[in-house]
Amino acid sequence: MLTFQTNIWEKDWRIILAQDYLEQIISRCKQEFKSKEIIVNNVKNRKLVEKHLDKKVNKGVIDKYYFVEDYIDEVLDYFSLTKDSFQGAYYVSSSELVGIYLCQTDYLLYFKGDAHLYRNSSNWIKEGIKVLQERKDILVANATWNGEYEHADYASFGEVDEFFIGYGFSDQCFLVRTKDLKQQIYNEMHSSSRIYPRGNPFEAMVNSYMRNHELKRITHKKDSFLHKNFNLFLILQKLSFVRNIYGQQRLKKH
Numbered sequence: 055m056l057t058f059q060t061n062i063w064e065k066d067w068r069i070i071l072a073q074d075y076l077e078q079i080i081s082r083c084k085q086e087f088k089s090k091e092i093i094v095n096n097v098k099n100r101k102l103v104e105k106h107l108d109k110k111v112n113k114g115v116i117d118k119y120y121f122v123e124d125y126i127d128e129v130l131d132y133f134s135l136t137k138d139s140f141q142g143a144y145y146v147s148s149s150e151l152v153g154i155y156l157c158q159t160d161y162l163l164y165f166k167g168d169a170h171l172y173r174n175s176s177n178w179i180k181e182g183i184k185v186l187q188e189r190k191d192i193l194v195a196n197a198t199w200n201g202e203y204e205h206a207d208y209a210s211f212g213e214v215d216e217f218f219i220g221y222g223f224s225d226q227c228f229l230v231r232t233k234d235l236k237q238q239i240y241n242e243m244h245s246s247s248r249i250y251p252r253g254n255p256f257e258a259m260v261n262s263y264m265r266n267h268e269l270k271r272i273t274h275k276k277d278s279f280l281h282k283n284f285n286l287f288l289i290l291q292k293l294s295f296v297r298n299i300y301g302q303q304r305l306k307k308h
């Protein structure tokens with residue numbers, strides 16, 4: 055059984071919940087999910103966000119949603135963490151930990167709110183689950199990041215089926231055995247995790263655990279996800295709106 059999760063927060067929930075954006079994100083996975091869930095963190099108007107989320111639930115787009123603030127104390131206690139454990143990266147890490155803690159299926163597919171599949175010609179998710187079932191030394195599967203197949207190949211040291219094998223972990227896209235990430239694994243350190251920005255975020259914690267225990271990730275050779283810059287997206291959206299209005303005014307003049 056597989057759960058789909060993504061997260062929203064104040065600066066992107068209007069984009070992700072607008073029109074059919076979320077529907078397209080889920081559809082591109084080409085996968086049946088036992089549960090489709092959204093983790094909500096750090097929004098100003100909870101009732102307004104709940105109203106839009108309820109519409110997605112009523113349409114069957116998602117099954118559940120959770121607010122980080124309702125669970126985070128319980129989650130931090132469960133994983134033996136404090137807000138200080140993240141060294142300033144608490145807000146970019148808490149959604150994933152809440153999602154993992156609440157996930158009720160054997161496998162979890164997680165995308166950051168500003169990441170989605172844009173090439174899924176085969177079925178890397180089913181293929182990834184198959185490898186995860188067979189190889190306990192592999193902790194995580196993901197599609198290639200931003201179409202950088204050569205980089206993924208260069209960073210690898212082996213292959214299995216349609217995947218490169220290497221080290222590393224990204225919170226932008228991950229497919230895992232849920233029980234693995236529900237363990238007490240988030241208080242280890244490794245020098246390789248210094249490459250992650252913003253202190254000691256969730257993805258650095260997982261990476262440290264993986265490196266210390268020689269656990270690996272697999273990256274698909276053909277399928278890729280895109281990590282968007284929503285700030286740029288909003289700027290372009292505003293420019294498009296201005297151009298449309300300006301164009302209409304010119305048409306009226308003529």
